[in-house]
Amino acid sequence: MAIIWGFVALFFALIVLSPFISAMLFLALNPFNAIKDFIKVNRLHKVNSAVHHDFFTRTFPYYNLLNADEQETFIRRVNLILSKKAFHGQSGVEITDDIKLLFAGTLVKLTFGLFNYELSWHGTIIFFPSLFVFGKNSQSMKGLTFFSDKIVFSLPDFLHGIKDPHDKLDLALHECAHALKANHVRDINHLFDNESRVSVFYDSGSLFEQRFILWYNVALSEYQIMKDNENQEHFFRGYAATNMDEFWAVCIEHFFEAPVEFRDKHPKLYQHTASLLNQDTAVRASLLSPQAFY
Numbered sequence: 001m002a003i004i005w006g007f008v009a010l011f012f013a014l015i016v017l018s019p020f021i022s023a024m025l026f027l028a029l030n031p032f033n034a035i036k037d038f039i040k041v042n043r044l045h046k047v048n049s050a051v052h053h054d055f056f057t058r059t060f061p062y063y064n065l066l067n068a069d070e071q072e073t074f075i076r077r078v079n080l081i082l083s084k085k086a087f088h089g090q091s092g093v094e095i096t097d098d099i100k101l102l103f104a105g106t107l108v109k110l111t112f113g114l115f116n117y118e119l120s121w122h123g124t125i126i127f128f129p130s131l132f133v134f135g136k137n138s139q140s141m142k143g144l145t146f147f148s149d150k151i152v153f154s155l156p157d158f159l160h161g162i163k164d165p166h167d168k169l170d171l172a173l174h175e176c177a178h179a180l181k182a183n184h185v186r187d188i189n190h191l192f193d194n195e196s197r198v199s200v201f202y203d204s205g206s207l208f209e210q211r212f213i214l215w216y217n218v219a220l221s222e223y224q225i226m227k228d229n230e231n232q233e234h235f236f237r238g239y240a241a242t243n244m245d246e247f248w249a250v251c252i253e254h255f256f257e258a259p260v261e262f263r264d265k266h267p268k269l270y271q272h273t274a275s276l277l278n279q280d281t282a283v284r285a286s287l288l289s290p291q292a293f294y
């Protein structure tokens with residue numbers, strides 16, 4: 001009988017103490033990083049928000065389409081990204097505040113409708129003074145996104161892409177799109193493979209991943225049309241037909257740079273892209289569910 005009462009007492013003690021145990025575990029596993037980040041970003045925000053507002057008003061048409069509350073969120077997110085990413089210049093490139101802001105602004109624009117917006121897998125952003133070769137790959141490149149950790153740019157091509165917001169070419173957006181997929185979606189071939197080596201890293205079955213699968217199915221048929229009609233002109237540039245990863249990145253460039261034309265020519269693919277990113281670029285830069293970032 002004493003044993004039973006002992007178990008009952010233990011059971012009630014666990015129920016009463018469980019919030020404290022959880023809190024202790026939380027603090028033990030997250031040694032004030034969240035609080036430190038919050039203070040750091042708040043300080044950055046107070047110092048920089050007016051300067052950054054002025055910068056994006058001049059350089060980002062997207063920013064001017066946001067209302068005041070959304071602009072506040074935009075600048076806060078930019079400040080958080082600036083505090084978390086490391087920027088490196090190679091072969092004499094000097095990293096200026098403008099370069100950092102253009103990268104952070106592009107990333108915030110792409111992920112503005114998402115809750116997980118910072119692409120935490122990619123903490124290092126590298127700029128070369130021109131086309132570059134990297135590692136064993138001997139091919140000259142304008143941009144390169146690693147599976148995790150690094151995004152690499154040729155600086156002139158990075159700047160050229162941002163300069164004209166409507167020419168359907170934006171290297172920064174293109175590489176950030178690759179990074180977004182790497183952060184949120186498993187290799188499509190492994191989506192349903194529980195044995196997959198990479199599955200442990202992902203939030204399997206997340207809303208983003210579910211919507212990515214819907215996007216993928218629609219995009220795949222458009223990709224096949226491009227492949228089957230290589231000599232015919234398509235709304236997307238020919239590079240999109242390289243593979244599905246490039247189709248995704250080019251699709252994102254068009255979504256932001258020519259949204260109305262995109263919606264008119266490929267309404268189904270446009271709607272799936274808008275749903276996936278939770279923002280509708282053809283109807284100003286409005287969020288589809290402003291109160292429910294996911």
Ligand SMILES: [Zn+2]
Pocket residue numbers: 174178245246249
């Ligand atoms: Zn690419």
